[in-house]
Amino acid sequence: xNKLSLKTFTLLQTITSVGLSALAWTVTGVRPIWxxxxxxxxxxxxxxxxxxxxxxxxxxxxxxxKERAITHAVAAGEYWGKSRLRRxxxxxxxxxxxxxxxxxxxxxxxxxxxxxxxxQGHSLILFPEGTRNMTEEPLLAFRSGLxxxxxxxxQVELIPCWIENMSRVLPKGQFLPVPLLCRVVFGAPVAxxxxxxxxxxxxxxxATLLALNPRPERDx
Amino acid sequence: MRHEISxxxxxxxxxxxxxxxxxxxxxxxxxxxxxxxxxxxxxxxNAWWVMVALMxxxxxxxxxxxxILFALISFAALREFVTLTHTRxxxxxxxxxxxxxxxxxxxxxxxxxxxxxxxxFIPVYCFLLMPAITALHGDxxxxxxxxxxxxxxxxxxxxxxxxxxxxxxxxxxGFEGRTLLLIAFLIIVVQGSDVLQYIFGKxxxxxRFSPNVSPSKTWEGLIGGLVSASxxxxxxxxxxxxxxxxxxxxxxxxxxxxFLGGLVASAIKRDQGVKDWGHLIEGxxxxxxxxxxxxxxxxxxxxxxxxxxxx
Numbered sequence: 001x002n003k004l005s006l007k008t009f010t011l012l013q014t015i016t017s018v019g020l021s022a023l024a025w026t027v028t029g030v031r032p033i034w035x036x037x038x039x040x041x042x043x044x045x046x047x048x049x050x051x052x053x054x055x056x057x058x059x060x061x062x063x064x065x066k067e068r069a070i071t072h073a074v075a076a077g078e079y080w081g082k083s084r085l086r087r088x089x090x091x092x093x094x095x096x097x098x099x100x101x102x103x104x105x106x107x108x109x110x111x112x113x114x115x116x117x118x119x120q121g122h123s124l125i126l127f128p129e130g131t132r133n134m135t136e137e138p139l140l141a142f143r144s145g146l147x148x149x150x151x152x153x154x155q156v157e158l159i160p161c162w163i164e165n166m167s168r169v170l171p172k173g174q175f176l177p178v179p180l181l182c183r184v185v186f187g188a189p190v191a192x193x194x195x196x197x198x199x200x201x202x203x204x205x206x207a208t209l210l211a212l213n214p215r216p217e218r219d220x
Numbered sequence: 221m222r223h224e225i226s227x228x229x230x231x232x233x234x235x236x237x238x239x240x241x242x243x244x245x246x247x248x249x250x251x252x253x254x255x256x257x258x259x260x261x262x263x264x265x266n267a268w269w270v271m272v273a274l275m276x277x278x279x280x281x282x283x284x285x286x287x288i289l290f291a292l293i294s295f296a297a298l299r300e301f302v303t304l305t306h307t308r309x310x311x312x313x314x315x316x317x318x319x320x321x322x323x324x325x326x327x328x329x330x331x332x333x334x335x336x337x338x339x340x341f342i343p344v345y346c347f348l349l350m351p352a353i354t355a356l357h358g359d360x361x362x363x364x365x366x367x368x369x370x371x372x373x374x375x376x377x378x379x380x381x382x383x384x385x386x387x388x389x390x391x392x393x394g395f396e397g398r399t400l401l402l403i404a405f406l407i408i409v410v411q412g413s414d415v416l417q418y419i420f421g422k423x424x425x426x427x428r429f430s431p432n433v434s435p436s437k438t439w440e441g442l443i444g445g446l447v448s449a450s451x452x453x454x455x456x457x458x459x460x461x462x463x464x465x466x467x468x469x470x471x472x473x474x475x476x477x478x479f480l481g482g483l484v485a486s487a488i489k490r491d492q493g494v495k496d497w498g499h500l501i502e503g504x505x506x507x508x509x510x511x512x513x514x515x516x517x518x519x520x521x522x523x524x525x526x527x528x529x530x531x
Contacts, residue, residue: 029299031499171309178315179295181303181498215493 028182032062036188050127051167142202162212263503296507297377305369310359333389413449413475420444434486481516
């Protein structure tokens, strides 16, 4: 699990990423709204709301080819590491970083794994809710990972990304997507303020992300 | 038919070239930075080049090209429409059916020229079965609103749009093998009317037609656009089975319907709190922003031709 082969994309990963981006565009016509930040190849943690398996595909479809090759989604090891097929899809095709939410051994420490990716100059896509949101709430409470990562690597930009409509495209328990237009709103970077508490920051990041939703009344 | 198509293409190229030259001159003379109207004008004209190019390519593939092109237009329009409406998890299968069954089947009916089922498949079978499926799911929250939006969505984006390629199935005596030109006539006249209304509105617009619905529509734009589009129709009568006077009358009816289509689309957008349907066409908005007039004009044009000119 710790062995991360993070050179550049393999051929398989390039084909997968181009194919999935094309698919995302065909189904959702996805387009980025840069509302506070701009496309950049500097090192970033993109954090987003999570309602469907398609979320990170949509987000990475909004990035340039170059950024995509160094940006890894953080996914649940309990799910994606379960079988050889899932592990192959997650790691060899999608170049995700797998972490276990219930970890015991020190080498499974999710923060350490994510930091090791950042230390190789790569970017991350993180869903701080920790799980797919299946509730009526627009956004669940954030876990503390975002705070820990930011404290450890303050030079990495934290970009809030609101993924619109994905819960309608692929609702809970469905596997065929309904074609609906989706946008990804990229907000201004957030950073831990001087002396900001470890509980206050996730709440502020949560509010910042929620405020990016362009049509709040629609999310039902 | 080749002769007529050549004239239409040369005419369109001349109009587009003139438009691009005028926009370039206006932009060069205007103070910098350019006003949003001028930037938008250039975007619109550039998008027109792409749209005319795509239409021309589809034209050369005849019945195949037209059927596939308008099925794709239906897909894009329906996607924009459904995105704007209230949907719930329990609507998933109905929504999937709209994209996966209704669009392909309706265009298959166009392709096979099965007129009897083509005209009733959506308004009878879909309109009855879609709410039935929704009811079977047992979710009654905002039920009437949801089923009404779904029906209107397929009505507008699939049923009405499919009447454009359906023109190819009409059998007009003395006009055999040239029905593609009916599509060209309808699209040029209706889209031309939109452009002419825009130009007359920008140049002379003073009295708003319906400030509550669409602030950009004026009486001057409407009258100038409709009169000039009817003249354009008369001018194009050589590609149709109509006399010049008939062509002007048919164009007038189609463009009036087109105007109403734009008005209804504006009212829906205003109700949903958005300015454009989407972002597919740079400078214009979404697919529905460009096709709202065609959507209302196509079925009426189809039935006028069918009633008065076919056997």
